[in-house]
Amino acid sequence: MTKAPAARTGKRHHHGNLKQALVKAGISLLAEGGLGALSLRKCAARAGVSHAAPAHHFKGLKGLLTAIVAQGFETFTRYMIDARDQSADTPQAQLEGICQGYIAFSREYEAVATLMFMKDRFYTSDPEFQRTSSASYGVLAEACAPFRSGTMNEKAIETLVWSLVQGYVHLARSGMIDPLETPFETILPKFELRED
């Protein structure tokens, strides 16, 4: 037992679960001010701790960003699964659900979602990142599988769908397109089902 007790009255020297608190602080900073609003010092301040404290928990700023990204992918996967499971039980509806979950996550965690694609800002060798990001891709690929055909193999259909939804998100985020004017479902191709 090296963990501090879960709760205790009075000011304690040890924080309890600073690591998770810093990740949470980082996510809320990103939500409020975008990528530029996140720094080690601000995370520490928001977690109510001196600016040097994070060094005991993360390998520098990159380490903290790695944890934020890993948690981001975890949430991302959940968004996609939830939206899919609320959709009708046809391959087309399931895929559309996945895309809607993708879009919803990207809108609600805008800066986190952006950061998740900036591989030079965190440690891609981190096992937690690898696990959670692979899981996200797996969920997307699973929804694409029924649509592979003679002219489009599995990889191609995944690339098409992923590009389409990621581009849609990116353009909407930049204010280049208006999601209200052109909802995503109007541009998702009506794929044909594979005849095996």
Added chain:
Amino acid sequence: MTKAPAARTGKRHHHGNLKQALVKAGISLLAEGGLGALSLRKCAARAGVSHAAPAHHFKGLKGLLTAIVAQGFETFTRYMIDARDQSADTPQAQLEGICQGYIAFSREYEAVATLMFMKDRFYTSDPEFQRTSSASYGVLAEACAPFRSGTMNEKAIETLVWSLVQGYVHLARSGMIDPLETPFETILPKFELRED
């Protein structure tokens, strides 16, 4: 005549065309080190001028970035037109050409292309930016026009194509997909021609 003479031997106090030189310096800095490598001071240094000099030509860093982005869109349009004009004279081939030009520009001017979508980093009210970016969109829209149909209006087909190619570029840039394994033409839908 307020311009200095085009060439003159010996060290001159006035630069001649510092404005354009700073834009060029910025573009090459972006090419070499990405977005993080660009600063007013580095641009000035690369242009062989003191770090305070840019203030006489641009409204701060944002003003310089505005000029870089405007020039970026100019080049972007040219890439799309050139690739289109080298393609066969069918609507499908013309559209594919536009997309290939889009992709080529995004690859060769990676950081500039990224910057062009970050509207908070430059002045979107700049007339030159508005002119050049509108021209780029116009070229893309023109290539989409033949494919509008009963189920997909002009806006929808533009959004589909733009999202698809922008997402493809973004994912390739981030190392998420491999353009060699899945070239863009394999994921561009074979649109049907409108029957008028």
Added chain:
DNA sequence: TGTACATCAGTGAACGCGCGTTCACTGATGTAC
């Protein structure tokens, strides 16, 4: 149950960095006369 001790997550001061911007200035240029 009480005491000594090792651990280690915190503190806060200090460092050096590159940044954008401001400021008084200087000196080359083109023009008016």
Added chain:
DNA sequence: TGTACATCAGTGAACGCGCGTTCACTGATGTAC
């Protein structure tokens, strides 16, 4: 053709800022005895 002058694109020093990181330290915690 020559001179005085206004213009303005440059200089370089200085400012304050927030950043990540380092460092010696402190004091709360849990454990060994």
